[in-house]
Amino acid sequence: MLELYNFAQSTCSLKVRLALHEKGIDWVDRVLVSKNQDHLSDWYLKLNPNGVVPTLIHNGTPVIESSVIVQYLDEIFPPVSLTPPTPLARAEMRAFLAFVDAVPTPAVRYPSFQYGGLIRKFLAMTDAEFAESVALRPLKGEFYKRMGRTGFPREDIDRALADIVKTAGRMDLLLEKNGGPFLMGEQLTLADVAVAPLIDRMEDLGFAYLWESRYPRVATWLADLQARPAYGQAYYPGSRLSDQFPDLGLGCGTDARERQPELAAAAE
Numbered sequence: 001m002l003e004l005y006n007f008a009q010s011t012c013s014l015k016v017r018l019a020l021h022e023k024g025i026d027w028v029d030r031v032l033v034s035k036n037q038d039h040l041s042d043w044y045l046k047l048n049p050n051g052v053v054p055t056l057i058h059n060g061t062p063v064i065e066s067s068v069i070v071q072y073l074d075e076i077f078p079p080v081s082l083t084p085p086t087p088l089a090r091a092e093m094r095a096f097l098a099f100v101d102a103v104p105t106p107a108v109r110y111p112s113f114q115y116g117g118l119i120r121k122f123l124a125m126t127d128a129e130f131a132e133s134v135a136l137r138p139l140k141g142e143f144y145k146r147m148g149r150t151g152f153p154r155e156d157i158d159r160a161l162a163d164i165v166k167t168a169g170r171m172d173l174l175l176e177k178n179g180g181p182f183l184m185g186e187q188l189t190l191a192d193v194a195v196a197p198l199i200d201r202m203e204d205l206g207f208a209y210l211w212e213s214r215y216p217r218v219a220t221w222l223a224d225l226q227a228r229p230a231y232g233q234a235y236y237p238g239s240r241l242s243d244q245f246p247d248l249g250l251g252c253g254t255d256a257r258e259r260q261p262e263l264a265a266a267a268e
């Protein structure tokens with residue numbers, strides 16, 4: 001019996017939902033709501049002391065960390081494998097998973113909060129409520145303090161966008177070297193599953209311009225993945241910030257520079 005505690009819109013949760021659907025595994029969806037701070041309640045912190053989603057529960061035992069969870073799932077349900085067959089290719093895939101955890105995963109949070117509506121619930125709090133909410137977070141207090149009540153400083157956004165360009169560059173190299181259509185070549189692997197929700201989020205926020213002309217292979221790769229049935233299952237309505245905050249004018253095909261003039265100036 002597999003249960004997944006997750007948020008509809010969370011990129012780390014989507015990574016695991018994509019793996020589950022691609023592998024055709026039966027699982028129970030335990031949806032938490034971030035704005036209600038379900039993930040910071042005592043019962044959940046016993047499952048995941050980091051106070052973040054996702055958490056997989058396998059026959060009553062929690063498994064945490066999305067990159068660990070997807071590798072665990074691939075080990076215990078081998079029929080549809082998302083891991084390359086040779087040791088060297090597996091090493092290349094795992095190195096990419098480590099890069100995804102270190103570089104684009106944190107980077108995507110900055111534009112998501114600043115431009116994607118996630119800052120809103122914090123703006124609606126009093127100073128005391130905000131301080132309390134920050135103090136509750138086992139790992140993420142500093143991130144929220146830095147955001148504060150006015151948003152991230154410009155240098156944080158610039159660094160985050162540069163990290164996304166770097167990520168697209170790494171993906172382009174893999175697509176070229178391994179011949180596509182997936183990052184590791186002909187086989188869809190955990191490398192694709194890990195990074196897809198991050199690139200999808202950036203597209204949804206209107207940042208596809210960061211890779212479209214520089215790395216067109218990445219745009220083709222994303223469109224191919226989005227066309228897969230498992231992708232549509234993982235991305236049920238409400239999974240994108242454009243669904244959750246329709247008044248912001250987000251969505252695939254939009255351009256963040258039109259909404260945020262400071263981005264247009266930086267891109268020149």
Ligand SMILES: N[C@@H](CCC(=O)N[C@@H](CS)C(=O)NCC(=O)O)C(=O)O
Nearest residue numbers: 010011012052053054065066067140
């Ligand atoms: N390294 C963790 C990161 C998990 C993470 O940051 N999850 C976010 C959603 S994508 C979260 O739960 N945020 C809650 C918060 O910011 O309070 C993983 O990969 O599972």
